[in-house]
Amino acid sequence: xIIIDEDLCKGCHLCLFMCYKNVYAISSEINKKGxxxxxxxxxERCTKCGTCEIACPDQAIVVDLPENWWMKDDNDINFNPNFxxxxx
Amino acid sequence: xxxxxxxxLSYMREERLPHIFCPGCSNGSVMSAFLEAMEKAEMDFxxxxxxxGIGCSSRIPGYIKCDxxxxxxxxxxxxxTGLKIANKGLDVVVFSGDGDAASIGGNHLIHAARRNLxxxxxxxxxxxxxxxxxxxxxxxxxxxxxxxxxxxxYDTPFNLAEVVAAAGASYSARWTITEMxxxxxxxxAALKTPGFSFVEVVSLCPTYFGRKNKLRTPTAMAAVMRxxxxxxxxxxxxxxxxxxxxxxxxxxxxxxxxxxxDVLEKFSVENSGDKTVxxxxxxxxx
Amino acid sequence: xxEEFFIQGNEACAKGAIAAGCRFFAGYPIxxxxxxxxxxxxxxxxxxxxxxxxxxxxxxxxxxxxASWGGTKAMxxxxxxxxxxxxxxxxxxxxxxxxxVIVDVQRGSPSTAQPTMGAQGDMMQARWGSxxxxxxxxxxxxxxxxxxxxxxxxxxxxxxxxxxxxLMTDETMxxxxxxxxxxxxxxxxxxxxxxxxxxxxxxxxxxxxxxxxMPAFGDGFNIHVTGLTHDERGYPDxxxxxxxxxxxxxxxxxxxxxxxxxxxxxxxxCDDADTIIIxxxxxxxxxxxxxxxxxKEGKKVGYIKIDTPWPxxxxxxxxxxxxxxxxxxxxxxxxxxxxxxxxxLKLQTRVHFMGKIGGLLPTPDEIIxxxxxxxxx
Numbered sequence: 001x002i003i004i005d006e007d008l009c010k011g012c013h014l015c016l017f018m019c020y021k022n023v024y025a026i027s028s029e030i031n032k033k034g035x036x037x038x039x040x041x042x043x044e045r046c047t048k049c050g051t052c053e054i055a056c057p058d059q060a061i062v063v064d065l066p067e068n069w070w071m072k073d074d075n076d077i078n079f080n081p082n083f084x085x086x087x088x
Numbered sequence: 089x090x091x092x093x094x095x096x097l098s099y100m101r102e103e104r105l106p107h108i109f110c111p112g113c114s115n116g117s118v119m120s121a122f123l124e125a126m127e128k129a130e131m132d133f134x135x136x137x138x139x140x141g142i143g144c145s146s147r148i149p150g151y152i153k154c155d156x157x158x159x160x161x162x163x164x165x166x167x168x169t170g171l172k173i174a175n176k177g178l179d180v181v182v183f184s185g186d187g188d189a190a191s192i193g194g195n196h197l198i199h200a201a202r203r204n205l206x207x208x209x210x211x212x213x214x215x216x217x218x219x220x221x222x223x224x225x226x227x228x229x230x231x232x233x234x235x236x237x238x239x240x241x242y243d244t245p246f247n248l249a250e251v252v253a254a255a256g257a258s259y260s261a262r263w264t265i266t267e268m269x270x271x272x273x274x275x276x277a278a279l280k281t282p283g284f285s286f287v288e289v290v291s292l293c294p295t296y297f298g299r300k301n302k303l304r305t306p307t308a309m310a311a312v313m314r315x316x317x318x319x320x321x322x323x324x325x326x327x328x329x330x331x332x333x334x335x336x337x338x339x340x341x342x343x344x345x346x347x348x349x350d351v352l353e354k355f356s357v358e359n360s361g362d363k364t365v366x367x368x369x370x371x372x373x374x
Numbered sequence: 375x376x377e378e379f380f381i382q383g384n385e386a387c388a389k390g391a392i393a394a395g396c397r398f399f400a401g402y403p404i405x406x407x408x409x410x411x412x413x414x415x416x417x418x419x420x421x422x423x424x425x426x427x428x429x430x431x432x433x434x435x436x437x438x439x440x441a442s443w444g445g446t447k448a449m450x451x452x453x454x455x456x457x458x459x460x461x462x463x464x465x466x467x468x469x470x471x472x473x474x475v476i477v478d479v480q481r482g483s484p485s486t487a488q489p490t491m492g493a494q495g496d497m498m499q500a501r502w503g504s505x506x507x508x509x510x511x512x513x514x515x516x517x518x519x520x521x522x523x524x525x526x527x528x529x530x531x532x533x534x535x536x537x538x539x540x541l542m543t544d545e546t547m548x549x550x551x552x553x554x555x556x557x558x559x560x561x562x563x564x565x566x567x568x569x570x571x572x573x574x575x576x577x578x579x580x581x582x583x584x585x586x587x588m589p590a591f592g593d594g595f596n597i598h599v600t601g602l603t604h605d606e607r608g609y610p611d612x613x614x615x616x617x618x619x620x621x622x623x624x625x626x627x628x629x630x631x632x633x634x635x636x637x638x639x640x641x642x643x644c645d646d647a648d649t650i651i652i653x654x655x656x657x658x659x660x661x662x663x664x665x666x667x668x669x670k671e672g673k674k675v676g677y678i679k680i681d682t683p684w685p686x687x688x689x690x691x692x693x694x695x696x697x698x699x700x701x702x703x704x705x706x707x708x709x710x711x712x713x714x715x716x717x718x719l720k721l722q723t724r725v726h727f728m729g730k731i732g733g734l735l736p737t738p739d740e741i742i743x744x745x746x747x748x749x750x751x
Contacts, residue, residue, distance in 0.1 A: 013307050169426065174442075
């Protein structure tokens, strides 16, 4: 589940660039602030890595992570929990 | 169960949002990356004190819910030095820009690194003076166009992360904004390192850097930045010619050295016994 | 308990700082103030404090502002060239209402000039050095014992009004050795007021007397301290003309409204005097000698020693010089406080100037001939 806060988004589209799985797309409509908002087009592709959430300069994206996965193992420095699943 | 607001907003002064940064400005991303790193490092948010100088990046502490000191241009590190020594228990984080840290505060930067006081410095290097309208900065690459370099920048840029590593810092690293995962882990490492830790974040300024240099959108700038990024291990095997216009990312220093506030505390304990002076200004008896 | 020392001025200042509760010193070596740093480097660790030698005076000033917000009384010592470097951060300290003490052991000026000679050329630098409108407090001692007590007074005033306080002394005073008598019962320390953490807490609340209690970093107040024009919450508000006017007026008024309480003078023989000499700092010593000598000749001469050049003790000087025909200002520059006295008294008396530069104190004989010249005019 990905939520984009329309009030905070300034329309830089860095989320499109940063997303590894090309989840986002740009809407053709312009909102009242003059921003072409991004929207989630392919949610099934999302691995919930959270990169877009951090990269969003305006704190406008919320990715609903299943849990605080980084708290689990202090030595696990891998970023994406879904990538490490196969290795373990 | 989805939270409607970003988890970062709970650490921020929400009444001041949206912040003043331009669309696509990396300052907001670095702020999120810092908050993420704080969470990962399991740091106490009540114990954080933030210090910054003047510039776009120096506005960040004003948006974070903590004790923050927004100081004069380039002098943030000196204020942080006093604050950390006066109250050793605080985790002092300094946000600064490239003009702030490399130009007007260059002297303070190398001396803070030399002293190796336990500070975490995050330098957001957008290669330009953003707040004053796009002047050339000491880290601007050769040849770029800026308002004070209309015919192209003729100066050689500073290599900040290496300067700080050479000055003796415990931790020094450089990442770009497109290396978000590494950046977060690096800030986490910097927060955990006792001693002076420096993280340079090469970032985007689409409004002034991009507009003048034919990279109008944030995504175009980010794409060029990602294409020019070279990891340090790969860069070590590359020739100088190959490295032209490349951004070398990685850790430049990660070592253990004596930390200044520990040394000062040791002096005090040796000379005066177990006496603490934290918040001594509020006392009447000495 | 009383103690006696034979001690140098700069060392007395360092002792005074420790007695006043100063636990942080940041400085940069500069003649003639270095002994203050040297003494504190030795003595501060003995009381649990910290001494840091910074890379320059700008950094020293920054470090003491940081330490002051860290909850420690802090001070720095410098001379003219160093004070010039500090000015930007001094302005910052006024804007953010940071209590600290700056000792300026003045030397021959301008520029590098005479590092080992005394002068009083920085008086206006202390008043107007940083950009913008602000009201500084400055003290000027004229003996080693006074240097000790004025250092404590400087810390007390800084904490009471939340302003940087200057201690304007000179090389002569800094390097002079004389007997000092410390009476511990005379030492009075003003602690910093701690604010109460409530839901509607405002760090820069507009209060009647202008000074709000100052929180320390790490106490949970989550304050934002900025040199930009800020509102009562401390957040930048740079486009509102009223906000700026209200803030700067308050910063100035908290000193100006208490001017009569802060400023002080010491005077003798002024009741019947035709001629009054006004001085401050070390030249006062020669002035007293000259006045005592000339009074034996039957001339009615008195003197006023200004303890606090800033805020300028207007009320006291106006009262004391009421019946005088001549007022002579003696100082070691080419006219700084003279213009301040002249502004105040020009409608009622003749104000003469007697300045001496070159590094030596004016001698009593020089002052006596100055008095005779002024009276003969």
